[in-house]
Amino acid sequence: MAGMNRNYDELEKKIGYQFKDINLLITALTHTSFANELKVNKTDSYERLEFLGDAILEYIVSEYLFLKKKEYEEGRLTKLRASLVCEFTLSQISESLGYGDYVRLSKGEELTGGRKRKSILCDLFESVLGAMYLDGGIEPAKEFVHRFLLDDVETKSLFYDAKSTLQEFCQKHGRQLSYELIEERGPEHSKIFVSDAVINGKVTARGEGPNRKTSEQMAAYKTLLQLRKKQD
Structure with missing residues (x-):
């Protein structure tokens, strides 16, 4: 076989x-x-x-x-x-x-x-x-x-609540958070969505996923990893 x-x-x-x-x-x-x-x-x-x-x-x-x-x-x-x-x-x-x-x-x-x-x-x-x-x-x-x-555990568990964790961080530090859908590509049955996380008008990270929500979550996750690096 x-x-x-x-x-x-x-x-x-x-x-x-x-x-x-x-x-x-x-x-x-x-x-x-x-x-x-x-x-x-x-x-x-x-x-x-x-x-x-x-x-x-x-x-x-x-x-x-x-x-x-x-x-x-x-x-x-x-x-x-x-x-x-x-x-x-x-x-x-x-x-x-x-x-x-x-x-x-x-x-x-x-x-x-x-x-x-x-x-x-x-x-x-x-x-x-x-x-x-x-x-x-x-x-x-x-x-x-x-x-x-x-x-x-801290890093491995980060993705699951990435959007709400980043939202809390931005509220705490008086920053404005938003997400922008940059691109949709691929055939209908397997589309890829691309989104940017934007803090105070500046793009912090770009994420991809099979839907808009996941692409935003990925962008939030990448942003959190960057913030964590700065704190280390």
Whole structure:
């Protein structure tokens, strides 16, 4: 089967875990479209592993926050957890680990940019985690999440509330914040929106996304990263 004999050593080095059963990793990197295209049994895609990985991830992050953020009440813990496991954050980590280069997609999914699609990259974070848990238990799964997601909670959780965080900052410092839609491009089914964040009439950052709101959020996120650098 195509992709079955691929060398996964490089990926295992990046994630810091060597699989005893490499087929678990292969399944974790198999999109439903690929399984369907080859008329493979549907359980051969990553969907079931993603379901498991989602629960494992929630447990690991919840335990970490419970132990580390003793001063936070339940509502604040819930919000912080949601910001850490959001699609943007998980897809960024998957992208940095090169999951997009290894995922097995149908020809159609490949042609429409599936390797870089945030929703797929987010799924892969969870499916590989699920595979890791089945292969080696909770310890390597914890190690992975701590190393790649919980290494910098403050920055990793920034995107989720970027617009409201930046708004609060500007109100506090008496600055005027606005967003300008600069461009819409691409075909109707996969449009890209481009927006600028503008503070006191000056463009601070530019963001892109599949809709206007996400492009503004990305611009706000980039602005917050810049502000944070200045404070360091």
